[in-house]
Structure formats: structure tokens, C-alpha cells
Amino acid sequence: xxxxxxxKKDVLLEFRTxxxxxxxxxxxxxxxxxxxTIDQIAALAGVAKGTVYLYFESKRDLFLAALREGVxxxxxxxxxxxxxxxxxxxxxxxxxAARFHYxxxxxxxxxxxxxxxxxxxxxxxxARPEFKDLYEEQATLLETVLADGIQLGQLRPCSVARxxxxxYDLIRSALAQHILTDDPESPDLPINSxxxxxxxxxxxx
Amino acid sequence: xxxxxxxKKDVLLEFRTxxxxxxxxxxxxxxxxxxxTIDQIAALAGVAKGTVYLYFESKRDLFLAALREGVxxxxxxxxxxxxxxxxxxxxxxxxxAARFHYxxxxxxxxxxxxxxxxxxxxxxxxARPEFKDLYEEQATLLETVLADGIQLGQLRPCSVARxxxxxYDLIRSALAQHILTDDPESPDLPINSxxxxxxxxxxxx
DNA sequence: CAGCCGACTGACCGGGCGGTCAATTGAGAT
DNA sequence: ATCTCAATTGACCGCCCGGTCAGTCGGCTG
Numbered sequence: 001x002x003x004x005x006x007x008k009k010d011v012l013l014e015f016r017t018x019x020x021x022x023x024x025x026x027x028x029x030x031x032x033x034x035x036x037t038i039d040q041i042a043a044l045a046g047v048a049k050g051t052v053y054l055y056f057e058s059k060r061d062l063f064l065a066a067l068r069e070g071v072x073x074x075x076x077x078x079x080x081x082x083x084x085x086x087x088x089x090x091x092x093x094x095x096x097a098a099r100f101h102y103x104x105x106x107x108x109x110x111x112x113x114x115x116x117x118x119x120x121x122x123x124x125x126x127a128r129p130e131f132k133d134l135y136e137e138q139a140t141l142l143e144t145v146l147a148d149g150i151q152l153g154q155l156r157p158c159s160v161a162r163x164x165x166x167x168y169d170l171i172r173s174a175l176a177q178h179i180l181t182d183d184p185e186s187p188d189l190p191i192n193s194x195x196x197x198x199x200x201x202x203x204x205x
Numbered sequence: 206x207x208x209x210x211x212x213k214k215d216v217l218l219e220f221r222t223x224x225x226x227x228x229x230x231x232x233x234x235x236x237x238x239x240x241x242t243i244d245q246i247a248a249l250a251g252v253a254k255g256t257v258y259l260y261f262e263s264k265r266d267l268f269l270a271a272l273r274e275g276v277x278x279x280x281x282x283x284x285x286x287x288x289x290x291x292x293x294x295x296x297x298x299x300x301x302a303a304r305f306h307y308x309x310x311x312x313x314x315x316x317x318x319x320x321x322x323x324x325x326x327x328x329x330x331x332a333r334p335e336f337k338d339l340y341e342e343q344a345t346l347l348e349t350v351l352a353d354g355i356q357l358g359q360l361r362p363c364s365v366a367r368x369x370x371x372x373y374d375l376i377r378s379a380l381a382q383h384i385l386t387d388d389p390e391s392p393d394l395p396i397n398s399x400x401x402x403x404x405x406x407x408x409x410x
Numbered sequence: 411c412a413g414c415c416g417a418c419t420g421a422c423c424g425g426g427c428g429g430t431c432a433a434t435t436g437a438g439a440t
Numbered sequence: 441a442t443c444t445c446a447a448t449t450g451a452c453c454g455c456c457c458g459g460t461c462a463g464t465c466g467g468c469t470g
Contacts (some may be wrong), residue, residue: 034239048419120324169378202404
């Protein structure tokens with residue numbers, strides 16, 4: 001049948017694509033963008049170098065594809081978790097927890113996400129405007145939660161944009177501590193620490 | 206006199222060194238380590254490429270020297286400010302303010318500091334153990350402030366190491382927003398925002 | 411079985427840049 | 441004026457790696 005015929009080709013294509021993307025994520029995570037080579041990625045994926053270029057335009061394109069795929073999955077998961085949280089406090093906690101859980105399962109991805117994200121604000125020549133949008137999307141999600149909370153009097157008034165960015169980066173920082181120190185510990189402790197820090201600050205009353 | 210003779214040579218040496226370090230900082234800040242070239246740095250410093258190698262062993266060595274110089278100056282300034290602060294609350298505020306003021310005056314340096322710092326926790330092949338120490342030193346400073354505050358009952362108990370790291374990264378994040386968006390605005394507003402966030406959290410009460 | 415076609419291969423190319431070093435310069439010393 | 445030598449120069453070298461493409465392979469079709 002037509003469907004099966006098409007699907008057969010697609011399955012192979014998707015298999016190769018996944019294979020290469022996984023290899024890319026691993027090598028990029030290990031070496032960083034500049035020190036990773038296409039040869040290493042191809043070898044890990046079990047294909048020849050030329051094959052990589054049948055599936056991706058360039059090294060940068062491959063990197064961005066690996067990043068994009070991960071970011072989209074992350075955002076989908078976070079958004080889904082937010083929907084199930086009733087209160088503003090629960091939403092904030094869900095936002096933190098969802099990110100911790102996702103990245104605990106995708107450590108290689110966290111590495112490239114973390115460093116790439118750090119490059120963004122420098123606005124260097126290697127600026128990736130297409131990713132500004134992906135990140136903005138999440139920041140906006142958090143801003144909405146904050147704005148609602150302030151509206152309902154559950155949060156102290158503050159600059160929503162500024163605060164959202166602070167919380168966002170705070171979570172990244174805590175994630176780095178948790179993920180990058182091959183710490184197999186459950187993520188529940190850091191999740192609670194971060195939430196408590198954000199919600200209550202460090203001062204007494 | 207001997208002093209003058211020696212000093213004459215030293216003055217030239219120091220002049221060239223400074224010249225090259227400033228140029229390096231600017232180019233590295235603009236392009237990042239990999240995309241910066243020694244030729245660009247030499248041109249900006251007004252010397253030939255070979256001259257750079259009379260003063261620094263390698264590209265990496267030059268980069269580290271530029272970074273180290275800035276970090277040492279920063280740390281000296283922060284430590285000095287901390288001494289003048291009587292209470293734990295004042296010390297925390299001084300810690301934040303000193304960093305904002307230093308980096309406002311050294312924007313090129315902030316760029317390389319920021320990105321280099323982001324690479325550290327990834328522990329990639331390009332790990333720079335010598336810098337772990339420089340950073341640790343500051344984290345320890347902050348930990349001492351926190352430990353004292355808890356001791357005196359001015360802070361809620363918490364994991365000192367973990368919290369110090371969170372605050373440290375929070376400041377970096379806020380600095381990035383302030384410095385990297387050619388925002389000429391006075392640093393006082395973000396300083397207060399960060400302090401308030403750290404001290405009180407976002408929740409009501 | 412023959413012939414076709416698209417997926418895959420990997421030797422090769424070219425450019426870019428870190429690093430070198432023989433040649434040059436010029437400021438004192440004699 | 442001439443010598444000396446340290447500081448400086450910039451043409452040059454060689455490596456590395458992203459990207460290419462002529463050739464191979466294997467499965468499907470008639």
C-alpha cells in the first residue's frame with residue numbers, strides 16, 4: 001500500500017536522522033561546538049561523513065537541529081505540566097519541576113542548551129536570532145504566571161519581565177549544579193530548594 | 206640610576222603588555238575565543254603578530270592572562286567593599302553593588318568573564334582548573350557572609366554552599382541583562398531589584 | 411538476470427589560522 | 441661613524457577540519 005511504501009522510506013530517514021542527532025548531541029555536549037568534528041559525529045552515528053551532509057546542510061545546521069528538537073520537546077512538556085497546576089504557586093513549582101525532570105532524562109541536551117543559552121545575551125557575531133524566539137516563548141510563559149500571581153495578590157508586585165528572567169536563570173543555575181556534577185541524587189531536593197529560595201528569599205521574614 | 210634603568214625597560218614592557226591585553230579583551234569580547242584571531246588582536250594593539258608571541262606563549266595563554274588580570278582586580282575591589290560593610294545585610298548588598306560597579310566600568314571584560322564562566326561547569330575537555338580556584342575564592346567569600354548571617358539569626362537556615370552558588374549566578378544573570386544590553390541606565394535599580402529578590406523572595410510574606 | 415537508481419562512502423581539496431624564525435631596525439656603546 | 445644586540449616584523453609553514461563528489465553498493469523492477 002502507498003502508506004506502507006512511503007512509511008518505509010520515512011522510517012529509514014527518521015532512523016538515520018535520529019541516529020545522527022543523538023550522536024551530534026553527545027559529541028557537542030562532550031567537546032563543545034568548536035572542538036567537535038563532523039568525523040567524530042559520523043563515526044559515533046555509524047555512518048560516513050558524507051552521509052551527515054545528506055541529512056544536514058552544515059555543521060551549524062546540525063547543531064541547531066539538535067538544539068531545536070530538544071527545546072521543542074522541553075517546552076511541550078513544561079506547558080503540559082503547567083496546565084495541570086491550579087494555583088500560581090503550583091504553577092511556579094510545576095515550571096521548576098518539569099524542567100528538572102526533563103533535563104535529568106536528557107543530560108547531553110542540557111549541556112548544549114546551557115552553553116548555547118549563555119552565548120545568547122552576548123549578542124556576539126554568532127547570534128542566533130531564530131533561537132531568541134524559542135527562549136522568549138518560555139520567558140513569556142513564566143511572565144504570565146507572575147502577572148496572574150500579582151493580580152491575585154499572591155505575589156509581591158515587581159517588574160514582571162525582569163523577575164521572570166531572574167527566575168529563569170536561577171533555575172538554569174541550579175540545574176547546572178544538579179546535572180553537571182554527575183550527581184545521581186533525586187531532583188526533589190534541589191526543586192524544593194529553588195522554589196523556597198524564589199518564594200521566600202533568604203531573609204528572616 | 207639602576208632603578209631608572211630597570212624601570213625604563215619595565216615601563217615599555219608593561220606598556221606593551223597592557224596594550225596587547227586591552228586589545229585581546231576587546232577582540233575576545235567581540236568575537237569569542239574561537240572566532241577571534243591573533244592577527245586582529247595584534248592589529249588593534251598596533252604591533253605585528255610575532256610581537257604578541259614575545260609577550261604571551263599562545264592564544265590560550267593570552268586569553269587566560271586577560272581573564273586573570275580582570276578577575277584579580279574584581280576580587281580585590283569586592284573584598285575591599287565587603288570590609289566596610291558592618292552587618293550581614295550590608296555585606297550582601299555591598300557584594301552585589303561592587304560587582305555591578307566594577308563590570309559597568311569593564312564591559313569587555315564582563316563578556317569574556319561571562320562566557321568563560323558558563324563553560325566552567327560543563328567540565329568539558331577545555332576545563333581550566335586554574336580558574337576553578339579563582340571562582341571558588343569568591344564563592345567562599347559569599348559563603349562566609351551567609352554563614353555569619355545564619356549564625357546571627359539574620360538569615361533563614363539553608364545549605365550555605367548551594368545558596369551561595371544560587372546568589373552568585375543570580376547576580377551574573379542580572380549583570381548580563383544590565384551590561385549586555387548597551388543599557389546606559391544607572392546600576393542602582395538592578396542592584397536594588399536583585400537584593401530585594403534575594404532577601405525577600407517573590408511571595409507575599 | 412540485467413539494468414537502473416538512489417543511498418551511501420571516504421579520499422580529497424582548499425582555506426584559514428596558530429605559531430615560527432630569518433631578516434630588519436634603531437637605540438645606545440665605543 | 442661603526443658596531444652590537446635586543447626588540448620587532450611579517451612572510452611563511454603546516455595542520456586541521458568543514459565540505460565535496462566521483463565512485464560503489466545493493467535492492468527493486470521488468
